[in-house]
Amino acid sequence: MEYTGVLKKMKTENLDTVQYYLDMKTDFLNMNQLLQREIELAFVTYECLHCHLEKEIYRQGFCKSCFFDIPTTGDWIMRPELSKAHLDEEDRDLEYEKKVQLQPHIVYLANSSNVKVGVTRKSQIPTRWIDQGAHEAIEIVEVPNRYLAGITEVALKEHVADKTNWRTMLKNDIVDEDLTIWQQKLRGFIPEEAQEYFVENNKETNIQFPVNKYPVKPKSLNLVKEKTYKGKLVGIKGQYLIFEDDTVFNIRANEGLVVKMVIA
Known part of the structure; x- marks a missing residue:
């Protein structure tokens, strides 16, 4: 074939x-x-x-x-804290930016090579975790826009990794973690603006790869x-x-x- x-x-x-x-x-x-x-x-x-x-x-x-021209590759994609659609401010295309930024976003913990923090649109769960090769993941906060998710990620990555080691992930040389413990441990570092969006009483999602x-x-x-x-x-x-x-x-x-x- x-x-x-x-x-x-x-x-x-x-x-x-x-x-x-x-x-x-x-x-x-x-x-x-x-x-x-x-x-x-x-x-x-x-x-x-x-x-x-x-x-x-x-x-x-x-x-x-x-x-360097299209709205889908603006700096706010990789750095959600730069999002400005909630302020009605345009980067490249305000209509597109409002559509993407002004929807529910998740700040999460995922364990692929180590425990890391990340951001994604709620509609991309669990796709985002799968794409990262995470065998377990959990939501920390669910916020109404990308900016709040971004500033939360910035605050939390002072206390937990925000990168995946691709070699470790592929070798499956990883340790299972209780992400509910990590979630509670990081709760106090969530910015005040996002504290009300903390996800209570949720469980890990486990993922099996072929x-x-x-x-x-x-x-x-x-x-x-x-x-x-x-x-x-x-x-x-x-x-x-x-x-x-x-x-x-x-x-x-x-x-x-x-x-x-x-x-x-």
């Missing part, structure tokens, strides 16, 4: 084991069904996810000109540099494909690449 398409992050479904789906334009692949199969990947070209032109990808699947074999020494595949790669798929975690020889390929980090995929 042979497929060609532009890479976009895999869609997921949180069942007993996470189900992964890859959109290859004319085909929608359930990647779980490809476990233990030989897969060959080949770099073809680039395609910006916004303008769809054949231009080198700069960041997040977009060419450089789109990245991995038959974890890599011992994961090595990241640079498909643009290598041009082609072939290996047996043995697992999927976060947005990573894991191969038998410890090679890993981050679909999310390679959005905008047009690839050919051959499945033996």
Whole structure:
């Protein structure tokens, strides 16, 4: 079987084991069904996810000109505390910014390589946790806009990590934590404006990933540099494909690449 398409992050479904789906334009692949199969990947070209032109990808699947122009890549995306739609102030496109920023947001704790704090729209739970490769997660606050979530994250990351070690996450070299204890421990550090939104009496969400074999020494595949790669798929975690020889390929980090995929 042979497929060609532009890479976009895999869609997921949180069942007993996470189900992964890859959109290859004319085909929608359930990647779980490809476990233990030989897969060959080949770099073809680039395609910006916004303008769809054949231009080198700069960041997040977009060419450089789109990245610095479109509203979906404003600074407030990565730094929610910079959100200003609640003040009726525009960054790039106020209508879009109001649509995204002025909706319920969650500040959460997730354990993927270690316990970390993060922010996402409520509608993205548990998708965000799955994409980060978290095997357990819990909400801390549910606030009405992105700004309040951002200032809460800034306050809490003084006391807990805000980054994931991707190698540790992929090796599954992690320790189970009682996130309800962490939640209570961090409660006092929540900014006053967000204290009323603390989520009481909630439980951890546990996530199971389809991995038959974890890599011992994961090595990241640079498909643009290598041009082609072939290996047996043995697992999927976060947005990573894991191969038998410890090679890993981050679909999310390679959005905008047009690839050919051959499945033996």
